[in-house]
Amino acid sequence: MSEFPGADFIVTGIFAVVLATTLGGALIAVFSTRLIRSVSGLALCCIGLAGLYYFLHSPFLALMEILIYVGAVCVTIVFALMLAEPDEPPVTKAQRRGTMWWGGGALLVGGLLFVMLVRLGAGMPGEAPVERVTDGSVAAIGVALLSTYSLAFEMISLVLLVAILGALVIARPGRSNP
Amino acid sequence: MIALHDSPEIYLMIAGLLFALGVYGLLRRRTLIGMLISGELIFSAASLNFMTFNRFLAPDPAVGQVFVLFIMGLAAAEVAIALSIIISVYRNYRSINPKELSELNG
Numbered sequence: 329m330s331e332f333p334g335a336d337f338i339v340t341g342i343f344a345v346v347l348a349t350t351l352g353g354a355l356i357a358v359f360s361t362r363l364i365r366s367v368s369g370l371a372l373c374c375i376g377l378a379g380l381y382y383f384l385h386s387p388f389l390a391l392m393e394i395l396i397y398v399g400a401v402c403v404t405i406v407f408a409l410m411l412a413e414p415d416e417p418p419v420t421k422a423q424r425r426g427t428m429w430w431g432g433g434a435l436l437v438g439g440l441l442f443v444m445l446v447r448l449g450a451g452m453p454g455e456a457p458v459e460r461v462t463d464g465s466v467a468a469i470g471v472a473l474l475s476t477y478s479l480a481f482e483m484i485s486l487v488l489l490v491a492i493l494g495a496l497v498i499a500r501p502g503r504s505n506p
Numbered sequence: 507m508i509a510l511h512d513s514p515e516i517y518l519m520i521a522g523l524l525f526a527l528g529v530y531g532l533l534r535r536r537t538l539i540g541m542l543i544s545g546e547l548i549f550s551a552a553s554l555n556f557m558t559f560n561r562f563l564a565p566d567p568a569v570g571q572v573f574v575l576f577i578m579g580l581a582a583a584e585v586a587i588a589l590s591i592i593i594s595v596y597r598n599y600r601s602i603n604p605k606e607l608s609e610l611n612g
Contacts, residue, residue, distance in 0.1 A: 339511065351523065408539060469575075
């Protein structure tokens, strides 16, 4: 690969760390009972995902993942956690049985989905394309964004504007009389 | 020997795992914010899938990246709207337990 001694091992080690970060973050996000830990798990998972994007030859998206998900989404969720009730209500005795059934069913659905997706993905990968049209660099993304996908680009800015206004309109009333 | 990080299967497997975890959390969580977090995991799984096929199979590697950028923008908008709905629900009901939000429930 390269001249540097043990470069392959270093790359594989970094990949393993990134993988463990993603999976560990996702597991924390789903299985912890305190919601603040859950948000932290989501942030960890997004940092791992940024590393995976880097391994997928897209440093720009790795940056955007950290910027948008960790910097914006997770912080916004933390603010909402501080404003609303932070934790799940404790399970009462009467609910316990139903909750266990529900959790088992959810686990079953999740496990089945995972097994089916893995089986689907194992046979999927086809041939690599003979020739790449662009090199997938930031310049290529910029050209694509402002030429082929300019309409979608404008629409997403419209969606973001409407989302901001809608969030203000929804959350604004009732401020004066809590 | 082909390196682990150069084969699409491992990425597809992680994306599948993220999706399954997200669906599990969406079904199991009993607070709206917890469900929102699981939804974000599902978004991430979709983005990772796009990026994998973009890296290994697409003739134009810019397309998938543009798509994932759009997904991120939509996710951010969705989070903003959902959180403002959650906050206004909490203000009106003093609870974000989905079971108690049954006013429209006929």
